[in-house]
Amino acid sequence: MFSIQFLLVQWRTTENLLNLTRLNMRYACQYVLYIYFPFIGKVIFFYMFFLHKNILAIEAEKKENKIHTHT
Incomplete structure (x- = not known):
């Protein structure tokens, strides 16, 4: 599926983004919502x-077992 390394890279980029946008957290929250929520949703759906x-x-x-026991 996906490697732990990929997730670590994703986390690093998110962390960097959060550090860069510490003054305006709204955009960081939007980024997290748009990127991670659909991903999590897909995982839950599957x-x-x-x-x-x-x-x-x-x-x-x-049902099959019940049929076999009756016959």
Whole structure:
């Protein structure tokens, strides 16, 4: 997926930006909101999506097991 090094670089750039814009924090907050929130949202979405698929698979398996036990 993505490496820790990439995240560290991202954090460094964010930190530098925060240091540069200590006087006007509003722009730094906007930067963080626009860059990181969609990323976090995507991660949560994919996590939920795969979790949902797994739950459906488990449910299907349970039904299959019930059918096998009855016959």
